[in-house]
Amino acid sequence: MKYDEERDELLELIWKLREERVQDKETIFKRSWNRDVEEATKGALEADLISSSEDKITLTHLGEEMAKMIVRRHRLAEKLLQEVLEVSSSEMDSTACELEHILGPEVTESICAFLGHPRFCPHGKPIPLGECCQVFKEDTNQLVIPLANVVPGDTVKIIFLVPRHHRRLHQLTNLGIIPGTEIVLHQKKPAFVIRVGETDVAIDNEIARHIYVRKVLK
Structure with a gap:
């Protein structure tokens, strides 16, 4: 109004x-x-x-x-x-x-x-x-980590992305790699391979270091 x-x-x-x-x-x-x-x-x-x-x-x-x-x-x-x-x-x-x-x-x-x-x-x-900032500040060391630090086989939820280039952010978004999405890390070498929905996506180590995730507890 x-x-x-x-x-x-x-x-x-x-x-x-x-x-x-x-x-x-x-x-x-x-x-x-x-x-x-x-x-x-x-x-x-x-x-x-x-x-x-x-x-x-x-x-x-x-x-x-x-x-x-x-x-x-x-x-x-x-x-x-x-x-x-x-x-x-x-x-x-x-x-x-x-x-x-x-x-x-x-x-x-x-x-x-x-x-x-x-x-x-x-x-x-x-x-x-905001409240989300406080939760992030309190829990980040224990719960939110770069995808590069995840153990293969783990299911994680994307919390936020911090790519250095806008074009890279658009590419990730187009692949469905956005905050809130659950993904599975299949492998880390020779390239990172993650499953997004029903699709396997290969990404390099630099990108993996700029995707922050939280482990999904089963």
Whole structure:
């Protein structure tokens, strides 16, 4: 809804300006693209998302959590658009602004895992961590390993891919090698051979080192 988008934009702006150590009401109003920023501010106050004094606007606990997720979706979308879809810088931000309003929690977490839980957006700004990032941080040494370290015969689930070249990523995707897919490693020499669905696929060692997987417990 339009009103919700305007409120989201306000919360996002407050978060971003706070990163610049700016919280005064005058600057927030000047930097807002929304002509109805005062109405959006009123709605956010009524929803207990912000608190306002004579010259300052701050996020409440509820507003903090909501703003965090909005910024997270926006910056992950920027990362996806730049690194995977190769969208130009001129279109990246506007498209990310649209995506931040429609990405659901599950899709957002999947994008984050697909990108390898990035810490910074293309502009160098920090991407707020999600639950998937915390799980990855806690379990990665024990559970998530490169395919190159898997024992032949094991069934594993792809967690994320970090190929060095975009073209390589497209090739893997076309072969069905994407996060969430279960594969079986048949052999490692002279080349890695994995089974994806009903198809055996040969890949080289370099690619195997950039496919991160988790063992499927039987």
